[in-house]
Every structure is written in structure tokens, then in C-alpha cells.
Amino acid sequence: xxxxxxxxxxxxxxxxxxxxxxxxxxxxxxxxxxxxxxxxxxxxxxxxxxxxxxxxxxxxxxxxxxxxxxxxxxxxxxxxxxxxxxxxxxxxxxxxxxxxxxxxxxxxxxxxxxxxxxxxxxxxxxxxxxxxxxxxxxxxxxxxxxxxxxxxxxxxxxxxxxxxxxxxxxxxxxxxxxxxxxxxxxxxxxxxxxxxxxxxxxxxxxxxxxxxxxxxxxxxxxxxxxxxxxxxxxxxxxxxxxxxxxxxxxxxxxxxxxxxxxxxxxxxxxxxxxxxxxxxxxxxxxxxxxxxxxxxxxxxxxxxxxxxxxxxxxxxxxxxxxxxxxxxxxxxxxxxxxxxxxxxxxxxxxxx
Ligand SMILES: NC(=O)c1ccc[n+]([C@@H]2O[C@H](COP(=O)([O-])OP(=O)(O)OC[C@H]3O[C@@H](n4cnc5c(N)ncnc54)[C@H](O)[C@@H]3O)[C@@H](O)[C@H]2O)c1
Numbered sequence: 647x648x649x650x651x652x653x654x655x656x657x658x659x660x661x662x663x664x665x666x667x668x669x670x671x672x673x674x675x676x677x678x679x680x681x682x683x684x685x686x687x688x689x690x691x692x693x694x695x696x697x698x699x700x701x702x703x704x705x706x707x708x709x710x711x712x713x714x715x716x717x718x719x720x721x722x723x724x725x726x727x728x729x730x731x732x733x734x735x736x737x738x739x740x741x742x743x744x745x746x747x748x749x750x751x752x753x754x755x756x757x758x759x760x761x762x763x764x765x766x767x768x769x770x771x772x773x774x775x776x777x778x779x780x781x782x783x784x785x786x787x788x789x790x791x792x793x794x795x796x797x798x799x800x801x802x803x804x805x806x807x808x809x810x811x812x813x814x815x816x817x818x819x820x821x822x823x824x825x826x827x828x829x830x831x832x833x834x835x836x837x838x839x840x841x842x843x844x845x846x847x848x849x850x851x852x853x854x855x856x857x858x859x860x861x862x863x864x865x866x867x868x869x870x871x872x873x874x875x876x877x878x879x880x881x882x883x884x885x886x887x888x889x890x891x892x893x894x895x896x897x898x899x900x901x902x903x904x905x906x907x908x909x910x911x912x913x914x915x916x917x918x919x920x921x922x923x924x925x926x927x928x929x930x931x932x933x934x935x936x937x938x939x940x941x942x943x944x945x946x947x948x949x950x951x952x953x954x955x956x957x958x959x960x961x962x963x964x965x966x967x968x969x970x971x972x973x974x975x976x977x978x979x980x981x982x983x984x985x986x987x988x989x990x991x992x993x994x995x996x997x998x
Contacts, residue, residue, distance in 0.1 A: 647771075647886065648673045650720040652705055652753065653727030655684035657840050658777070658874055658881075662724060665878040667692040672882075675718050677711070679704045682988055683730065687980055688839040705749040708756045715760040722773040723757055724885050725750065725816075731843055732781075732805045733995030736938060739804035746808035747815070750776070754819045761825060774827045775885040776816035780870070780895065781806035782831060785941030788868065792947035793831075795893050802939050813893075820891050828888035830881060833897040833946045837874030837966065838973040842981060843989050846967075849908050850974045851981060852991060853915045853927050860993065863936030865905025868943040872898035873966035876959040883955045894955070897946025900963040905931075910964075914971050938998035 649666060653659040654676030666672045668691070678684055680702055692698045699718075703710050705727050715723075727749065729735065729742045754774070761772050783793045784800030799814075801807040813829055820827035836846040849859050880896045888894055902910075912927035921927070951957045961969070974981065985991070 647721035648675065648718060649885065650675045650677060650715065650718065650723045652677050652723070652725045654678050654700075655680060655686055655688065656726065656730070657683075658835055658877060659726040660685070660688035660839055661837065661874045661878040662726065662881055663689060663698065664692055665875065665882060667695050667698050670882065673697040674699070675714070675720060676700045677703050677705070677714065678727065683841050685839065685980070685984070705753045706744065708752040711753060711756040712759050715756060716763075721768070721771060722775065722885055723753070724775045724777065724881060725753060726777045728809070729805070731994070732803045733843070733937065735803055735805035735808070736995035736998060739808075742804050742808040747811045750812035750815055754815060754825065758819060758823055758825050772826055773885060773890070774816070774825055775881070775888070776813065776827060776829045777881060778809050778813050778829060778831045779806065780831050780833045780897065780944050780946055781941065782810040782813055783944075786943040786945055788866075788943055792945050793895060794947045795895055795950055802941050817891070826890045828884055828890060829893040830884045830888075831893060831895050832877055832880070833870040833872050833944055835872050835874045835877050837970050838977070839980065840874070841989070842984060842991070843994065845904065846907065846911070846970065847974065847981070848991060849911045850915070850971055851985060853911055853930065854919065854974070856921050856923070856925070857930070857991070858932045859908055859912070859927065859930045860932050860934045861904055861908055862934060862940060864933060865903060865908065866942075867904050867940055868901050868945070869904070870897045870945045871900045871902060871907070871963050871966070872896065872959060873961035873969075876961055880951060880957045883957050884951070887955055889954070894951040895946045895948055896951055897948045898959040898961070898963070899948065900959075901945050902963060910967060911971065914968060918971065919975060934993070935996055937995060
């Protein structure tokens, strides 16, 4: 298949592009606007592969996207382009409404116009995969309850509300226009090439540099962590084999509190790259004002994708985190320019 990946220069999108080119026979057209969160260097390993093409463009530009779909004759769309950082959505929700809601609407309309013009087997095989988050379900108490595909939507932040809206649009385009849509909702990802505004890379880089390690509130919020390569494999399974009109929850069954995550990073960094002063990194932890509206706990029941599509996470949190920390130690060339010019670690989204 020739797959159009939107947002392919971002964290998860670039992992999807690398997985498609390195581990499958599919071809990739990566459509990305190159916002602050994008890094084309995340795609260096596949940039010269004949099955990979990069196109700079905006999903809000329907005519441009429709022309691209027709020119490239794509077989499927994997839609990841989004504004993705909850803290930024608290400071400025406008870009989230535009890209995540209006952008998804424009992309769905471009896809519908393209798909309507297809014929025969090509039309029957076309698929639109909308990639979303478990944050659309709101939060869970500190018990053993899990999000299933039937959990009602109850988003808390401007980010998760914009993603919930886009999920509803994608499913409505399936029900109303019969556009062949599949949907997935995934828990928190981590891994290489993660933009250092997010918790895990921020703590790794601050820890490496011996800086303070900010933890929101008491650090008791729980997330279900998934290694990004496991998510990329799951996404390609959903895009190519998922049942149309159906959603799939994706998660690693790796629940950890934020404080546990930060402490594990501290201990791993102390082992792999101790500070010259000998200071244990745990002493750098700072409990700071909590995020407004901070969801307490997310946890995914991944039974459907495991039983119906045969997917299973390969990394545990321990193996995935060690790989991730080693990657940041070995790939200063990727993150140093970002820390110096695009995001230096300042607090975002502290005030509602
Ligand atoms: N990061 C997570 O833990 C997580 C978990 C579940 C789901 N998701 C979803 O997965 C997707 C990717 O997340 P991510 O963490 O890789 O995000 P990211 O912020 O790292 O990357 C987003 C990419 O989208 C591009 N983009 C933004 N606006 C665009 C536009 N108008 N047109 C074209 N490209 C545009 C950016 O340039 C960037 O390359 C998002 O839809 C997100 O909601 C993320």
C-alpha cells in the first residue's frame, strides 16, 4: 500500500514512518507542516529510501491535500498531525481547535472527495485511520478500573476535548458518508525522538545536565506507558487490518505514577552517567504547582487489539525506559539544538 502519514515529522508519526519503511513493504508519503514539534532529522535513517517521500504542507489546506492524494494515488491515510501537548493547550487552546478539530474536518473532506472518485478494488480497499488518545475518556480513580472501547467520552483539557471532537468527526464521516474509517486511542507514549517538553525526555535531559527535576503536585498521577515502537506496530495493524467503523484501545499494561517514573530515570542515569559531583539525582526532584485540571489516572484495557489483531506490547517499562535513556545519552546531536533554540525546559500551562 501507499500510505499518507500526516504529522510524520513528529514523535509518533516519525516512528510510524520508520517502521513502515524498515519493517514492511508499504510506501510512505509524509505530510507535515513542520511546526515547533517537528524534526525532519528523526527521519534521517529512511530519508533516501525510494519508498519514502516528504511533503511540507498543512492539513487545513483541503485543496492542497486533495491534489496530493490524487497525485500520489494513496491507498490509506494514517492521520497523526495534531497539536499534542496538554500544557500548551492550557496556555493557548486556539491552535488545538484549529489543527485538531478544523484540520481533521478538512482532511476528512479531502479524503471523502478523493475516495468518492476512486473505483473498483482501489475504492473498496481505501482506509482512513484516525489516531487518538486515551485522554478522551477523562480520568480514572486510583483502583484497578480500565478504559475500554465502550467507556464514555469525558475529556478534561482543551487538548483532550479537541481530540474527542476529532474522534467524533471521523466516526460521523463513517456513519454518514460511509468513509472507511478506523480509530485508535492510545495511552502515553515514550521513546527515542520524543520532544523534550514531555515528562520523560524533560526529566532525562534535566537529569543529564544536573538541573532541577519538576514533578507536578505530589507526583501521584498514574499513566499507562507504551514504548513508541510498540505503538507504531499497533497503528500499522489497525490501519491495515482493523475492522471499519471500529475503535481499538492501545496500551502497554505498564502503569506507573509520575514520581515512580522520575525516580526510575534518576536511578538509571546515576548508574549509566553519574554526576561529577556524585549527587544522587533523586535529590534534584522538585514538587511544583500541579497542572490545572490534571487527570489522576489513565489505564487501558488492550484486550480487543490483542485478541482481534494479535498485537502485544514487546517492551516492558523497564526495558523500554533503559533503551530510551541510552538513546538520549547517545544522540545529543538530535536534542541539543532543540533545547538551545526551540524549548529550553521552562514551565508551561501552570495557570488556568
Ligand atoms: N504522545 C502521546 O503520548 C500520544 C498518545 C496517544 C495519542 N497521541 C496522538 O498521536 C498523534 C501524534 O502525537 P505526537 O506525540 O507524535 O505529536 P507531535 O507533537 O510530536 O507531532 C505532531 C506533528 O504534527 C505536525 N502538524 C501539526 N499541525 C499540522 C498541520 N496543521 N498540518 C500538518 N502537520 C501538522 C507537526 O509538525 C508535528 O510533526 C497525535 O494525534 C496525538 O494526539 C499521542
